[in-house]
Amino acid sequence: MSPTQPFINIRHAKKNYGDLEVLKDISLQVEKGQIVAIIGPSGSGKSTLLRAINDLDSLTEGEVWLEGMQVNKKLPTRQYEKHINKLRQEIGMVFQHFNLFPHLTVRENITLAPKMLKGLSNANANKLAQEQLERVGLGDRIDYYPSQLSGGQKQRVAIARALAMKPKVMLFDEATSSLDPELVEEVNLVMKQLAKENMTMIIVTHEMAFAQSVCDKVLFMDQGVVVEEGLPEIIFKTPQHERTKSFLANHLNGRF
């Protein structure tokens, strides 16, 4: 890995669903420890871009690189499976609908992958689960089932589950969008804490205030292209583009 190469490098990403172009030639570089927010109206392609980073949605064209390793490498199916499963262990992801496993306790949700994929012993896995849960402020919920938790607690467990894999980067796909307003803050707090710990994060969000306060860089996407990108204070205070202005005008009302 050359010293000038970005930590995450997305080059000329294109994605089509049939005739529909969801991503039209997008490039994005993220440095280690950087926090990037992707904002934009629904259908702008921002989630698709995020999900291309761990190849949950495969690009039609273009490349995704993580630390000098190509994520969406062209390989025979079997080899590609091995390759991507290995890489995904290093890319944590948090979903809008949590995707916790309802048949497993919080502890089992967190320890499942470390035990299966990293061969952690029961004792070590339990210790890991306890540590990660305390990190998100839920140390006392380890033996609960997801159905016994509030939405905010579920999302914090989902974050702990991702963190337990010791990822190099965390992807957040509208992590607070399905939460009741009073539960958003607890999740935001955890994300802010991660930011302080210099976690590399890419965040798709509707929370403009949060994006502005936490992020180093903001991308505004619309209709499959990056309309504008830059420092948050510039994007939010002095947007250059008409589409950015009207989007922010609609979304900033009452939020600040």
Add this chain to the structure above:
Amino acid sequence: MDIDLMLRVYPYFLEATLITIQLAVLTVVLGLICGALGAAARLSGNKYIRFLGATYVSVIRGTPALIQLFILYYGGSQVGINLDAFEAGVIGLGFNIGAYMTETIRGAIIAVDKGQVEASRTLGMSKSQTLIKVVLPQAARLMIRPLGVNINAQIKATALVSAISVVELTYTAQRYIGSTYKPFEMFFLAGVIYLALIYVTSLLISWFDRKAQIK
């Protein structure tokens, strides 16, 4: 596969198929009668009749059909019921499938929206008028598919009467397996016929279902 053998014995299988079809038709008819009466009993206003209906369903569904056949056929004479094997088969299996149909019919009646009953009662119709004019026609459509499942299961269940020596399809297959030691060939012959019977029945049921849904 011994094709020669199959060509030699298939007429006997076809003959037995006629018995299987008769069994299926008669048991389904008896089952529908039992099912209608059973459902009426289960939904009756009288708690003794309700209890009777519930007991019928619980006892029949709680024990194997085979033992019901044996009690009727072998035990019947001890309590003054003398039936030949075919009669015992029809009555035993008919009563058996009737218990399952009771639940199907009852389920369909319950599934009719309560608002329908309220609407017709509001119009001044009596309970029985509501039942006959509003609830049953709608329930009838709902029950065609699940009854179809019951009927297809019943075609296969007629095989049970081979255990009381009615010469139907499975009995014939079993007898030729015993005498020829060609189980695959005999299974193939009987299997094809059962699959054909079920296929035709399924077609009839979905045709009937489509016709009923258009109205």
Add this chain to the structure above:
Amino acid sequence: MGLDFNVVPEFLDLILIGAMWTIAITLVAGAISLGGGVLFAVIALYGHWLVRYPIKFFAWLFMGTPLLLQLFLIYFGLVQVGIDLPAFVAGVIGLGLHFAVYNSDIIQAGILAVDKGQTEGGRTLGLSQFQTIYKIIVPQALRNTLPPIGNNIIALLKDSALVSVIGVTELIHASQLAISETFRPFEFYITAAVCYYAINLALEAILRKIENNAQIAR
């Protein structure tokens, strides 16, 4: 010839042994039907076509023909190809496979009903497709389909009576032994029916308990 249930107690041991065999057959065949059901379901949904189509054909065949006929095929068919299995083993395999096909249908629907996000959750952590299926998808599919699968196990209990025809000494066959000595079919078949009914009630209670325990984890 009137009824005389006083002949029954003398053969109670025999009947109870028969009942034990019925329970054993139900448990073993039930386990096969569950394991086979999961296997068939996974193959039918995710398998290579070379295994998928044979499994689908086999399922179609087993759903469209009577269990009794299948039992004859397995018992005598295996003998024909040189495998002389005890009747118990043949019976349990036949019953188990028959109900595996029915369970497979239910489990397939259960698997398809598991939220897509669950697969994404597993794959994102780095689990392979296979690991995701057997650790995350199948357990949830099974939990969500417990009631219909329970119904199948109860149907299996009742259909275990059919293995008497290939000579397994379960409840019915045990009753027949008693009848051959006493010539009192009514009394013994009623006794057997009562046993089935009791086992049925117990099984229903156990299944309901399992369902209730699974409620929280969904």
